[in-house]
Structures are given as structure tokens and as C-alpha cells.
């Protein structure tokens with residue numbers, strides 16, 4: 001199998017919203033030369049992501065525990081390590097901090113729990129030498145603080161929604177950022193898109209969520225990553241081909257897929 005034309009670095013083809021027509025969605029993606037990383041948010045969806053990755057050369061998996069999932073039983077490093085060592089697992093996540101829902105209340109216990117579960121996943125990523133797929137909402141200061149306290153942590157801040165000042169700090173730590181559908185209909189991302197080094201940015205859909213224009217309001221799918229790349233090209237004043245080539249090359253480097261592992265089946 002040769003190289004992809006585009007790489008949607010974050011999708012959830014494992015989610016039930018694709019149960020009706022998953023095969024067709026994946027066919028559209030493959031027919032367009034698009035690869036994706038199917039991302040788990042807990043044990044169950046992480047296992048499902050691996051199953052899809054075992055079935056299709058174009059699909060890879062990320063395994064982790066999302067901060068808005070039930071964290072009361074903590075993060076089982078042993079169980080996740082078993083999943084994470086699978087040859088088609090290319091990242092740990094999504095994991096991180098999400099203070100959006102709790103920011104209007106003190107909810108200190110919840111914040112402590114999120115940080116604890118995040119820390120365990122950073123340690124696992126370092127241990128098995130795979131990058132982090134970081135989810136961060138309304139908590140960039142804390143996320144930067146935690147990440148910078150670990151030597152050897154590397155990864156991507158997915159669905160980046162922060163300001164340029166924060167993006168710059170992530171780059172200083174060696175992290176990259178990825179943009180999702182909302183950049184196509186909101187201009188608040190333009191400054192970061194323009195100022196970021198071209199080798200530090202990637203594209204994603206986070207499908208089924210957050211569809212880009214002109215598909216807004218519809219269920220998202222990896223095919224729509226084209227719209228995200230189109231917008232990156234437009235904002236930076238470069239050709240679509242140049243943006244697509246850069247975002248794809250960055251993804252292959254980031255996930256260490258220069259020589260992509262084949263499916264095991």
C-alpha cells in the first residue's frame with residue numbers, strides 16, 4: 001500500500017453513529033486515498049478502534065481514557081498497556097483535561113481526578129514510546145504545566161482551540177496541533193493557522209462531531225478532512241496541494257508511519 005493523499009488524524013469510526021453505514025463511510029474514505037486514526041475514549045471504544053485497525057490498512061488506532069468519561073475507577077495502566085502495544089496503535093489518547101463543563105463550579109475533586117488519569121497516560125506514552133493524542137478544553141494553562149513536567153512527553157493537541165500564545169508554548173515543548181471542522185466557519189482560528197510552522201500542524205475531523213462547512217449540522221466523516229485542509233491552504237495563502245502534502249507528511253512522521261505496519265489479518 002502506498003502513501004495516503006490525506007490523513008484525518010482523529011476520528012471516531014468506532015462510535016455507534018456509524019453502525020448503520022460504517023462500511024460505506026470507510027469505502028468513501030479509502031476511495032479518496034484518506035487514512036485515519038480511529039480514537040478510543042475508554043476501554044471499550046479503544047478495543048473497537050483496534051478491531052477496525054486490524055481490518056483496514058488505512059485505519060490506525062489510538063487507545064486512552066477521555067477526561068469526560070467516568071474516571072472514578074481511575075486509569076488501568078496495565079490493561080491499557082496491553083492494548084497500546086498493538087502494532088497498529090499509533091498514539092495514547094484521547095486523554096487530557098476538560099474543564100469546560102466544570103469551570104463554573106469549584107469541582108476540585110474532578111479536576112484532581114482528571115489530572116491523575118492524564119498523568120498515568122503520559123507515563124504510559126513515554127514508557128512505550130508512542131505519542132499522546134491530547135484533548136484539552138478550557139485548561140491550556142494546566143495542560144502545558146503537566147506536559148512540561150514530563151521529560152520525553154510528545155504528542156498532538158487535537159481540535160486545537162487555543163490562542164497563538166498557547167500554540168507557541170506547545171510548539172516549544174515539541175508538540176504539534178491539529179485543526180478540525182470549526183476552522184472552516186469561524187475566523188478565530190485564522191491567526192494560529194497563519195502563524196504556526198507548516199511542519200507543526202495536522203488536519204482532522206473528530207467525526208462524527210463538528211462537521212466542516214459545507215457539511216455543517218450533518219454527521220461528520222473522514223472524507224470531510226478535505227475541507228479542513230482547503231481552509232488551512234486558504235488562510236495561509238498556499239495551494240491546496242501544498243497544504244495537503246504538508247499535513248499528510250506531518251501525520252506520517254508524527255505517527256512514525258514512514259513504513260506503515262500492515263494489518264495483521
Ligand SMILES: [Zn+2]
Pocket residue numbers: 010012039094206
Ligand atoms: Zn475526539
